[in-house]
Amino acid sequence: MNTDVTVLGLGPMGSALAGAFVAAGHRTTVWNRTPGKAEPLVRQGAREAGSAGEALAASPLTVVSLSTYEAVREVLHPAACGLAGRTLVNLTSGPPVCAREMDAWAGRAGAAYLDGVVMTTPSGIGSRDFLQLYAGSAAAFERHRETLTALGDATYVGADTALSSVYDTTLLCQMWSTLTGWLHSVVLIGADGPGGNVTATEYTEVANRWMDTVRSFMNTYAPQVDSGEYPSGDFPLDLHRSTMRILAHACELRGADTGMPELFSTLTERAIAAGHGGDSYARLVEFVRREGRPEATLS
Incomplete structure (x- = not known):
């Protein structure tokens, strides 16, 4: 009607x-x-x-x-x-x-x-x-x-009624994080200027397919965050740390900004130092939270 x-x-x-x-x-x-x-x-x-x-x-x-x-x-x-x-x-x-x-x-x-x-x-x-x-x-x-x-x-x-605004802010945070990570990847693959072997369009065609895997990780990790239990399966934080070191080296070679890789590494190193190297990536949620943070509120 x-x-x-x-x-x-x-x-x-x-x-x-x-x-x-x-x-x-x-x-x-x-x-x-x-x-x-x-x-x-x-x-x-x-x-x-x-x-x-x-x-x-x-x-x-x-x-x-x-x-x-x-x-x-x-x-x-x-x-x-x-x-x-x-x-x-x-x-x-x-x-x-x-x-x-x-x-x-x-x-x-x-x-x-x-x-x-x-x-x-x-x-x-x-x-x-x-x-x-x-x-x-x-x-x-x-x-x-x-x-x-x-x-x-x-x-x-x-x-x-506060929830719509809260969702808005958090979803925009995810959007900016994703887009910035994508731009960082475009630089790493050499698609940000003339002479590159891979264009941003070519890279994005592959990245779009990879996002299916990223969504799979999110769907796996969400119940872990809710429960506070972080079984790693076959991809523990120790293995993430090794891969992050390769990323840091790639950033140096490409002259890419190191802010994002340093953030990943810092959170991961803190978690491993606290004895969580065998846990999943979802464990980092406890290190994304600031110590001494105020009680959670929607307002």
Whole structure:
């Protein structure tokens, strides 16, 4: 079923969100604080509201994409009376504490609330290849899941609205780590300049296949991290250390930055010195954690 949906905020991301809803056949109402932004969407079939309050009243589901949570409050607070019985999905980036505060405010206004993050750029909106993460009311998510899939792979991560922001930060950490490791590898194989025997494209074709093995390691190690038990199988930390020494030598030969190899080696040496040379790579999670760290918190 096509559902009425409202989009507040028509910057590059908000416009992409509204366009995806229109393309999926949803009756879409749009509003933006700066006039003129809605014209391309109106030509595609969207309806422009005259005010934020009118936009909220047009649909049972409102998706907000503004620059900051402060901007969200400035837009929504004057129109709070129109939120009762509706669902508010906030895709504005911000810290976890802001998500919880907005959840509490929406609850007082009588609205169900989901806090979400868009794990792609505007050009990726509408593709099921890209994640959209949502936290908050499970009932609201199930009620509007099909509508939200117009934006991408709609994934629910939990009832605590802070979780969407936490997942966002941690997944970006993994992305940057992976991309930086890939760039480091491109330098090591000599694909970063003229005269190389292997191009970055050629290397990446092989690296993509190798990622299947990396995912296999992650899936093996995740239960070990959860349980605190780290059986190594046939790839203990002692063997990792030997291979890391080869990597360090390769970096010297290629003139590559040594920061990443030194990080790997430092963590591994600390674990082995503590008597864990026969454990799996997952044991390093205990050395990634800083000593004397504060209690874990989502806020």
